[in-house]
Amino acid sequence: MNALLEVRNLKVYFPIEEGIFRRATDYVRAVDGVSFEIEAGTTVGLVGESGSGKSTIGKAIVRLVDPTEGEVYYRNDNISSLDDRAFFPFRKKIQMIFQDPFNSLNPRMTVAGIIGEPLEIHFPELSKRERGEKIAQLLTEVGLSPDHMNRYPHQFSGGQRQRIGIARALSVEPEFIICDEAVSALDVSVQAQIINLLQDVQREYRLTYLFIAHDLAVIEHISDFVLVMNRGKLVETATAEEIYANPQDPYTRKLLDAIPRMPTISGG
Amino acid sequence: MPENPLLEVKDLRITFRSRDSVNPAVKGIEFSLGRGETLAIVGESGSGKSVTALALSRLLPPPPACTLSGEIHFRGRDLMTVTEKELRRVRGKQIAYIFQEPSASLNPFFSVGHQIAEAIRLHRPEVSDVRAEVIEALDLVGIQRPEIRFRDYPHQMSGGMQQRAMIAMALSCHPRILVADEPTTALDVTIQAQILDLMQRLKEQLEMSIILITHNFGIVDGFADRLIVMYRGDIVESGSTEEVLSDPQHPYTKALIACIPKLGAKQERLLTIDYSAL
Ligand SMILES: Nc1ncnc2c1ncn2[C@@H]1O[C@H](COP(=O)(O)OP(=O)(O)O)[C@@H](O)[C@H]1O
Ligand SMILES: Nc1ncnc2c1ncn2[C@@H]1O[C@H](COP(=O)(O)OP(=O)(O)O)[C@@H](O)[C@H]1O
Ligand SMILES: [Mg+2]
Ligand SMILES: [Mg+2]
Numbered sequence: 001m002n003a004l005l006e007v008r009n010l011k012v013y014f015p016i017e018e019g020i021f022r023r024a025t026d027y028v029r030a031v032d033g034v035s036f037e038i039e040a041g042t043t044v045g046l047v048g049e050s051g052s053g054k055s056t057i058g059k060a061i062v063r064l065v066d067p068t069e070g071e072v073y074y075r076n077d078n079i080s081s082l083d084d085r086a087f088f089p090f091r092k093k094i095q096m097i098f099q100d101p102f103n104s105l106n107p108r109m110t111v112a113g114i115i116g117e118p119l120e121i122h123f124p125e126l127s128k129r130e131r132g133e134k135i136a137q138l139l140t141e142v143g144l145s146p147d148h149m150n151r152y153p154h155q156f157s158g159g160q161r162q163r164i165g166i167a168r169a170l171s172v173e174p175e176f177i178i179c180d181e182a183v184s185a186l187d188v189s190v191q192a193q194i195i196n197l198l199q200d201v202q203r204e205y206r207l208t209y210l211f212i213a214h215d216l217a218v219i220e221h222i223s224d225f226v227l228v229m230n231r232g233k234l235v236e237t238a239t240a241e242e243i244y245a246n247p248q249d250p251y252t253r254k255l256l257d258a259i260p261r262m263p264t265i266s267g268g
Numbered sequence: 269m270p271e272n273p274l275l276e277v278k279d280l281r282i283t284f285r286s287r288d289s290v291n292p293a294v295k296g297i298e299f300s301l302g303r304g305e306t307l308a309i310v311g312e313s314g315s316g317k318s319v320t321a322l323a324l325s326r327l328l329p330p331p332p333a334c335t336l337s338g339e340i341h342f343r344g345r346d347l348m349t350v351t352e353k354e355l356r357r358v359r360g361k362q363i364a365y366i367f368q369e370p371s372a373s374l375n376p377f378f379s380v381g382h383q384i385a386e387a388i389r390l391h392r393p394e395v396s397d398v399r400a401e402v403i404e405a406l407d408l409v410g411i412q413r414p415e416i417r418f419r420d421y422p423h424q425m426s427g428g429m430q431q432r433a434m435i436a437m438a439l440s441c442h443p444r445i446l447v448a449d450e451p452t453t454a455l456d457v458t459i460q461a462q463i464l465d466l467m468q469r470l471k472e473q474l475e476m477s478i479i480l481i482t483h484n485f486g487i488v489d490g491f492a493d494r495l496i497v498m499y500r501g502d503i504v505e506s507g508s509t510e511e512v513l514s515d516p517q518h519p520y521t522k523a524l525i526a527c528i529p530k531l532g533a534k535q536e537r538l539l540t541i542d543y544s545a546l
Contacts, residue, residue, distance in 0.1 A: 049456040050427070158313070187312050187483045192527035192538035199537070214456050221529040221538065244532045258457040260486040262513075262530050
């Protein structure tokens with residue numbers, strides 16, 4: 001098997017509980033039988049409208065939610081059946097970057113604390129000084145300055161906070177990063193910078209991405225392969241070129257049609 | 269520039285002051301808005317779009333925290349000099365706002381219908397059958413079975429529905445100007461397209477003007493008649509939407525258009541804005 005990650009027939013159902021006995025009367029089929037593979041070093045884009053189940057797939061991979069059915073393989077390990085102890089090494093290999101950097105960063109921690117925390121967990125052998133050096137190097141890597149180390153998240157713009165989130169994810173030398181709407185809340189100008197940064201560090205560290213977004217133009221730009229999701233199911237899987245040039249599913253066409261066409265001009 | 273505009277803003281300056289800083293957020297801009305016209309204000313976060321919009325009906329904090337100067341001519345008066353009482357007749361009634369987050373306008377503790385009814389009672393006391401008017405407002409924005417849905421609380425509606433309800437509330441007072449501040453930024457593209465279509469249709473039906481505020485050039489094409497581009501509190505370019513989109517003059521405008529990922533463009537890297545060159 002060549003895939004870094006393989007999701008097989010994944011189902012995640014959330015019970016809808018009613019009455020005083022909190023009996024599950026029905027289920028939200030958030031993810032309903034999804035299968036796909038991600039080759040090492042590639043970017044797979046996952047696109048669909050809100051509520052279609054994208055985040056739930058990401059959460060099931062890192063075990064923030066339990067699958068109702070199905071398996072997740074990382075290389076040859078079935079990581080969906082591991083206990084927490086056995087899953088620990090995968091917490092280092094698989095990182096997540098979220099939409100709202102402000103909510104996912106602890107407001108009372110300095111930048112050094114935010115980036116240093118996963119380092120302490122996964123690289124306990126580092127001395128304090130080595131950790132400091134590593135944090136400084138990571139900040140430079142993501143386009144911030146080592147001088148920013150002692151500042152707090154609220155002292156940064158949205159784009160800078162997303163850079164901090166990326167530095168934190170990179171700190172533990174991951175192989176695979178799930179970016180869940182990581183650029184969706186940013187201005188288009190800042191979005192472009194962050195997308196470029198994600199592509200730069202991908203090349204540098206041979207990272208593999210699952211890139212979740214509701215914007216098909218962003219997905220098409222960044223992805224090698226695209227998964228289109230609607231109501232818990234994948235309705236189309238194809239290369240980025242095919243999705244744009246030759247969409248098969250009516251839902252994919254609907255998403256494409258809704259995107260405003262921009263004039264292509266030179267300059268910038 | 270439209271002749272005999274509905275709104276004309278001259279030398280608008282907005283400055284925020286705190287104990288240790290002075291922030292000239294808007295540095296003397298001018299623009300106008302014609303009857304039935306849609307004007308887009310485009311620019312990045314912090315460029316001064318929202319404060320410009322709020323200044324139109326003087327919704328900014330009072331001095332010394334915020335000082336405001338210039339002229340805002342609207343229907344024959346300068347709103348910069350009118351009394352608070354006159355301003356209250358303009359706010360919501362003549363100039364209505366919708367925002368990115370419906371929660372900025374909709375109160376979670378009251379049903380949507382109740383809130384629209386309150387707005388109508390306040391701004392249009394002449395209306396006798398308020399309930400019918402509420403149902404009509406909800407119907408206008410495409411909410412199905414409005415006679416049932418008007419009892420819904422905001423949390424019982426999807427994001428797109430809440431956005432529609434907020435538009436219904438803003439429009440129920442028949443404003444002359446609808447200011448839409450990033451109204452679709454938080455929505456899915458398909459819902460975004462529906463909301464823009466809806467605003468376009470209502471503009472024609474109700475003969476109002478629209479000011480659309482956005483950081484994304486992608487949504488102005490086919491929607492706005494004219495646009496202004498703001499950068500750090502100044503207008504760097506303005507013109508008809510077609511003109512500016514097809515032949516942008518200012519390097520900042522070009523950069524802001526160029527940084528949007530384009531479907532099928534197969535770019536290696538996205539272009540970014542080189543601020544040092546501006
Ligand atoms: N913890 C949960 N409990 C119950 N329902 C949930 C939970 N998480 C997600 N859902 C539901 O699952 C569906 C898919 O959600 P999500 O994966 O967040 O979608 P997306 O990321 O595509 O917007 C939605 O209907 C959502 O309301
Ligand atoms: N209530 C306020 N108090 C102090 N400064 C403010 C306030 N509102 C806006 N500003 C400042 O004014 C400038 C313009 O803000 P804004 O109009 O919100 O930008 P935009 O809508 O273009 O993103 C920013 O520098 C912002 O920090
Ligand atoms: Mg999500
Ligand atoms: Mg704003």
